[in-house]
Amino acid sequence: MWTLLGIAVVVAGFAFRFNPLLVIAVAAGVTGWAGHMAPLDILKAFGKAFNDNRFVSVIFLALPAIGLMERAGLQERARLLIAKLRGATVARLLLVYFVYRQVTAAVGLVSAGGQAQMVRPLVAPMAESAAEAEQDAPLADDVRYRIRAMAAATENVAIFFAEDIFIALAPVLLIQSVLQNAGVIAQPLSISRWAIPTALLALVIHGLRLWLFGRSLRKTKP
Amino acid sequence: MIGYAQLYMLFGLFFVGYAGLSIFDRRWINAAFWGLLAVNFLFGSWIGDAGNGVLVLALVALGGFGLMKKDGAQTVTPETRMESAVRRGSWLLVPILAIPVTALVGTLFFNKSPLFDPHALTLIWLGIGVLLSLAIAMLWLRPPLLAPLREGRRLADTIGWAAILPQMLASLGAVFTIAGVGAAVGKVATDYLPLGQPFEAVAAYCIGMALFTAVMGNAFAAFPVMTAAIGLPLIVGKFHGDPIAMGAIGMLAGYCGTLVTPMAANFNIVPAALLELPDRDAVIKAQIPTALPLLLGNIVLMYFLVFR
Numbered sequence: 001m002w003t004l005l006g007i008a009v010v011v012a013g014f015a016f017r018f019n020p021l022l023v024i025a026v027a028a029g030v031t032g033w034a035g036h037m038a039p040l041d042i043l044k045a046f047g048k049a050f051n052d053n054r055f056v057s058v059i060f061l062a063l064p065a066i067g068l069m070e071r072a073g074l075q076e077r078a079r080l081l082i083a084k085l086r087g088a089t090v091a092r093l094l095l096v097y098f099v100y101r102q103v104t105a106a107v108g109l110v111s112a113g114g115q116a117q118m119v120r121p122l123v124a125p126m127a128e129s130a131a132e133a134e135q136d137a138p139l140a141d142d143v144r145y146r147i148r149a150m151a152a153a154t155e156n157v158a159i160f161f162a163e164d165i166f167i168a169l170a171p172v173l174l175i176q177s178v179l180q181n182a183g184v185i186a187q188p189l190s191i192s193r194w195a196i197p198t199a200l201l202a203l204v205i206h207g208l209r210l211w212l213f214g215r216s217l218r219k220t221k222p
Numbered sequence: 223m224i225g226y227a228q229l230y231m232l233f234g235l236f237f238v239g240y241a242g243l244s245i246f247d248r249r250w251i252n253a254a255f256w257g258l259l260a261v262n263f264l265f266g267s268w269i270g271d272a273g274n275g276v277l278v279l280a281l282v283a284l285g286g287f288g289l290m291k292k293d294g295a296q297t298v299t300p301e302t303r304m305e306s307a308v309r310r311g312s313w314l315l316v317p318i319l320a321i322p323v324t325a326l327v328g329t330l331f332f333n334k335s336p337l338f339d340p341h342a343l344t345l346i347w348l349g350i351g352v353l354l355s356l357a358i359a360m361l362w363l364r365p366p367l368l369a370p371l372r373e374g375r376r377l378a379d380t381i382g383w384a385a386i387l388p389q390m391l392a393s394l395g396a397v398f399t400i401a402g403v404g405a406a407v408g409k410v411a412t413d414y415l416p417l418g419q420p421f422e423a424v425a426a427y428c429i430g431m432a433l434f435t436a437v438m439g440n441a442f443a444a445f446p447v448m449t450a451a452i453g454l455p456l457i458v459g460k461f462h463g464d465p466i467a468m469g470a471i472g473m474l475a476g477y478c479g480t481l482v483t484p485m486a487a488n489f490n491i492v493p494a495a496l497l498e499l500p501d502r503d504a505v506i507k508a509q510i511p512t513a514l515p516l517l518l519g520n521i522v523l524m525y526f527l528v529f530r
Contacts, residue, residue, distance in 0.1 A: 001406055001410075003398075003401045003402055003403050003406050004403065004406050004407070004410070006394075006397075006398065006401070006403065007403065007407075007437050010394075010437065010485065011437070014484050014485075019285075019286045019287070019288070019383070020384075020387055020390075020484065020487070020491070021281075021282045021285050021286040021383055021386070021387070021390060022282065022286040022287075024282075024387075024390045024391060024393075024394050025278075025279070025282045025286070025390075027394060028393070028394050028397045031394075031397050031398060031401045031403060032397055032400075032401055034401065035400065035401025035402055035403075037397075037400065037401065040272065042397065043271075043272060043275035043276070043279075044271035044272050044275055045271070045393075045396060045397055045400055046275050046278060046393045046394075046396070046397055047270075047271045047272060047273065047274030047275025047276070047277065047278055047393075048271040048274065048275075048396070049392060049393035049395070049396035049397070050262070050274055050275075050277075050278050050389050050390070050392075050393045051262065051266040051267065051271075051274045052396075053388075053389050053392035053393065054226070054230055054233075054262065054263060054266065054389065055226060055229075055342075055345060056388040056389055056392055056488060057233070057385065057386070057388055057389055058229065058233070058345050058348065058349075059488065059492070060233070060236075060378065060381070060385060061229070061232070061233055061236075061345075061348060061349060061352055062321055062348070062351075062352050062355075063236075063373075063374040063377040063378055064236060064352070064356060064370035064371060064373060064374030065317065065318070065321060065352045065355040065356050065359065065370070066318065066373075066377065067370070067372075067373025067374050067376055067377045068317075068356065068359050068360075068363075068365065068369055068370045068373045068374075069314060069317055069318050069355075069359060070303075070373065071297055071298055071303070071365065071369060071373050072303070072306045072307075072310065072314055072359070072363050072365075073302075073303040073304060073305070073306035073307030073308075073310070073314060074307075074314050074315070074318060075303075076303050076304050076306075076307035077307040077310070077311070077312060077314045077315065078315075080307060080308070081312060104326075108329070109325070109326050109329065109330075110344070111322065111325035111326070111329070111344050111347070111348050112322045112325065112326050113322060114322075115489075115492065115493040115496055116496060117318070117321050117322060118322065119493065119496075119497070120493075120496050120497055121318055122315070122318065124497055145499050145500065145501070145504060146504075146508070148497040148498075148499060148504075149494070149497070149499060149504040149505050149507065149508040150508050151497075152493040152494070152497060152505045152508070153481075153505055153508040153509045153512065155493075156481060156489050156490075156493075156505070156509060157481065157509065157512050160474075160477040160480065160481065161474060161477065161516070164470065164473060164474060170442070171441070171442070171473050172470075174442055174445060174446075174473075175445070175469040175470060175473055178445060178446050178449050178450075178469065179465055179466065179469050182449075182450075182454050182458075182465070184458075184465045184466070186465070186466045186469070190466055191466055191469060191470045192470070193470075194466065194467040194470035194471055194527065195470050195471075195474060197471075197523050197527070198471060198474045198516070198519070198520055198523060201516060201519045201520075201523070202512070202516055205512055205515050205516055205519070206512050209511060209512055
């Protein structure tokens with residue numbers, strides 16, 4: 001039971017808003033100690049996993065290309081583009097992106113978008129510009145931040161609940177192997193079809209939230 | 223064969239560039255941070271587990287105490303950007319869209335090539351897309367030769383220490399696994415939760431998936447534990463539910479936990495930094511009102527689809 005101490009460290013650390021790097025390092029130490037690991041073994045296990053998991057950092061691979069285009073006015077262009085488009089609202093724009101991401105993720109193309117590749121350079125500036133057009137005034141900073149956060153949330157929600165529809169993705173294969181270990185033989189297709197109801201539900205719930213979000217922005221009009 | 227090793231090489235070289243530029247600007251801490259990360263990406267497989275462990279401790283010391291300079295040095299004026307945006311028009315979108323389009327076309331049509339490691343296919347095509355995008359932009363815009371590294375460094379500095387958070391959390395997950403945290407959580411769940419009725423078992427499984435995922439930052443770690451502790455023995459064994467629908471929806475219930483936790487740094491904390499939000503939990507706060515109703519929806523869906 002003492003091995004759960006590490007979880008307590010993580011929860012407390014995040015709750016008190018310590019720097020997450022320190023929290024994680026301490027939590028790893030505490031967990032290893034509670035699990036009777038020698039300090040050197042904890043260090044080795046942590047170092048090995050850090051090296052094995054380098055692939056999770058690849059979203060940063062696109063930074064030079066995105067930065068270079070931002071230097072040439074990409075974000076400004078995205079804003080101008082939306083400003084010219086009549087009828088573009090924050091809610092409609094983010095809903096269109098949501099559906100685009102659900103469809104691409106459902107056919108296995110999670111990389112057809114992304115926080116670094118699409119949200120920062122295009123989607124967020126476009127949403128801000130749409131809000132500016134709706135309010136017919138420059139945005140207050142806190143409104144601008146809320147719109148950006150909603151753009152990031154839209155990307156996440158869309159891919160999370162649509163990617164399992166694609167049969168060859170890691171989560172579906174993990175479900176298959178866990179069931180198989182328990183003696184249940186399941187084909188990927190028979191697993192992935194059960195992901196469809198939740199994907200539709202996510203569309204309804206998040207779509208409703210986007211609509212309410214757009215309405216609340218119009219109400220806060222300066 | 224092209225695989226992770228080559229991707230890490232490319233990535234490591236970017237970090238070498240960021241470190242070099244930071245030295246040039248006398249940002250010593252930032253230089254050391256990006257330099258060490260470059261060592262991890264270029265030589266991580268040669269310096270041994272303990273070597274990587276020491277490297278991580280050094281990164282934590284550099285990044286954990288607010289010593290890194292965060293403001294990305296402004297490279298061109300907003301006026302210059304606006305002028306370029308007006309003059310060049312929507313063609314500016316082409317190099318950026320080249321990244322997802324390359325990733326898309328590559329994974330769709332060139333997925334059988336013996337040249338590429340099939341496990342790393344998506345990332346390889348992402349890398350090719352980035353290089354293609356850089357090539358188009360360099361030939362067309364003719365910026366200074368170092369501009370891509372300067373701009374990449376500007377963005378990397380906005381992310382700062384959070385850049386290694388995803389790798390750190392994955393590593394914490396590994397230590398959790400070795401120390402047996404999963405088994406302990408499963409035991410707590412079965413010992414203290416009411417599980418006498420089918421609906422109770424479904425609710426406990428879904429909420430357990432979400433909570434455990436929130437703790438671990440990753441539904442993959444939670445899924446085998448919760449499924450072995452509650453899903454298979456109770457929902458399938460005792461109440462005769464359909465294991466396949468249960469597994470599929472159980473995983474999705476876990477994702478509701480991913481939406482609300484800072485442990486899923488890749489999705490929640492890094493984007494907040496990338497979008498330059500002052501509140502690092504802003505993305506999580508935007509996701510909670512979607513995650514909670516969706517968790518409830520998953521419980522109801524599972525109940526009706528598993529016992530149909």
